Amino acid sequence: MKNGIESIFKPHLEPKEVYKGGKNIPASTKKIYKLSSNENPLGASPKALEGMKKAIDLIDIYPDQTDIRLREALANDFDNQLGADQFITGNSGSEIIDMILRAFINDGDEVIFSNPCFLPYSVFSRWYGAKQVDVRLLEPDYALDAEEILSAITAKTKIVFLTSPNNPTGTYIPKAVLEDFLERIPKNILVVFDEVYRHFADAEDYVTALPYVKQGYNILGLNSFSKTYGLAGQRIGYCYTTAKIANYLRLIHKPFLLPLTSIEAAIGALNDKLFVEKTVKTVREGRQYLSDSFAALGIKYWPSQANFFIIDPPLPEMEFTDKLMQEGIMVRPVSQFGAPGKVRITIGDQEANEALVNALKKIKAH
Ligand SMILES: Cc1ncc(COP(=O)(O)O)c(C=O)c1O
Incomplete structure (x- = not known):
C-alpha cells in the first residue's frame, strides 16, 4: 500500500524505461575495439x-x-x-x-x-x-x-x-x-x-x-x-x-x-581545427571502407551520414553481439532505440575497421 514515502513519489517517474547509455569496455587482457558508443576514433583533441x-x-x-x-x-x-x-x-x-x-x-x-x-x-x-x-x-x-x-x-x-x-x-x-x-x-x-x-x-x-x-x-x-x-x-x-x-x-x-x-x-x-579535420576525414574514409565491406559481405546496412551504421546482423542480434565480443569487438544492439533486431556499429580507425571486417568474415564463414 502506498501510504508511506511512496505517496509523495511522482507517478510519472515510476520506473518504465531507464536510459543507461552504452557499456564500458569490460576488464580483459585482450585488446578490445569499442565500436559501441559513437566515440571519436582518434581520442580527444x-x-x-x-x-x-x-x-x-x-x-x-x-x-x-x-x-x-x-x-x-x-x-x-x-x-x-x-x-x-x-x-x-x-x-x-x-x-x-x-x-x-x-x-x-x-x-x-x-x-x-x-x-x-x-x-x-x-x-x-x-x-x-x-x-x-x-x-x-x-x-x-x-x-x-x-x-x-x-x-x-x-x-x-x-x-x-x-x-x-x-x-x-x-x-x-x-x-x-x-x-x-x-x-x-x-x-x-x-x-x-x-x-x-x-x-x-x-x-x-x-x-x-x-x-x-x-x-x-x-x-x-x-x-x-x-x-x-x-x-x-x-x-x-x-x-x-x-x-x-x-x-x-x-x-x-x-x-x-x-x-x-x-x-x-x-x-x-x-x-583545434586540425583535429576536427582529421576526425572528419577518418570517419568519412572509414564510412566508405565499411559500406564497401558490408556490401561485399552481403550484410544489409543503411547508408549513413554519421560516425556509425546500423546493420541487419547475420545472426540474432544478441548472439551476433556476443560473437563479435569474443572476437574483441564491442557493438550495440539497438532495440531500446526502437530498432528491434538491428545492431549499431561505430566507425573506428582503420585498424579497428579492419578487425571488424575480419571478424564479420569469420562469423559469416561459420
Ligand atoms: C542523437 C544524439 N543526441 C545527443 C547525444 C548526447 O550526447 P552527449 O550527452 O554525450 O553530449 C547523443 C549521444 O550519443 C546522440 O546520439
Whole structure:
C-alpha cells in the first residue's frame, strides 16, 4: 500500500524505461575495439587536453560564474553569424535536452519524436509528465514522416525532436523536407534539431539548424563536444537558437554550471581545427571502407551520414553481439532505440575497421 514515502513519489517517474547509455569496455587482457558508443576514433583533441591540464592548477577556486567566455568562442566558431547571446551551454548534449524539457514542459504537454531515435527524448520527457507521441520513421529507408508529425500536432504539443544525422539509423533530413516542415509547423512549437553528428555529414542537401535560426524560425540546434572533439568523458554540450528562446532558456541556467576543466577543454577544442579535420576525414574514409565491406559481405546496412551504421546482423542480434565480443569487438544492439533486431556499429580507425571486417568474415564463414 502506498501510504508511506511512496505517496509523495511522482507517478510519472515510476520506473518504465531507464536510459543507461552504452557499456564500458569490460576488464580483459585482450585488446578490445569499442565500436559501441559513437566515440571519436582518434581520442580527444590535444588542444582540449592542454586547456584542461592548465585548469587543474586552478581547481580550488570557483569556475567562471557565467559561460560567456565559452559562448564567445562558440560565436567565433560560427564565424559570428550568431551572437554569443544565442548560445546555451551545459554538461553534455543530454543535459541540454533535459534543460529544454525543464524549461518548456508542464504535466500533460506533448512532445513528438520519431523512433528509432535517441532514447533520452522519451525517457527525459517522462520526468516532466509529458505525453510522448512517437511518429515512427518510415521504413524501409527510415525517412522522416513529416506529414504524420504535422497531423499529430495538437494544442498541447510543445516540442518536436528532429535528428539529423539520426542515431541509431545514420539517416538525415534533406533540406527540402526540413524547409517545408518549418513553413507548416505552428509558430508556438519549438523544433529541437539534434545535430550532434553534423560534422560527419557530406550529403549535398544536408543542412543544420543554422540558416533557420538566422531566419527566425523557432528552431534550436543541439550540439555536443562528445563526438567531433572527442570529449565524451568530460560531458560538454551546447545549443544555439534565436535570441528570444536563448534568453528564456538562460533563466534556468545555473551560475557556475560548467566546471573550469570543461570550459577550458571546450575552448581548446574549438581552436583545434586540425583535429576536427582529421576526425572528419577518418570517419568519412572509414564510412566508405565499411559500406564497401558490408556490401561485399552481403550484410544489409543503411547508408549513413554519421560516425556509425546500423546493420541487419547475420545472426540474432544478441548472439551476433556476443560473437563479435569474443572476437574483441564491442557493438550495440539497438532495440531500446526502437530498432528491434538491428545492431549499431561505430566507425573506428582503420585498424579497428579492419578487425571488424575480419571478424564479420569469420562469423559469416561459420
Ligand atoms: C542523437 C544524439 N543526441 C545527443 C547525444 C548526447 O550526447 P552527449 O550527452 O554525450 O553530449 C547523443 C549521444 O550519443 C546522440 O546520439
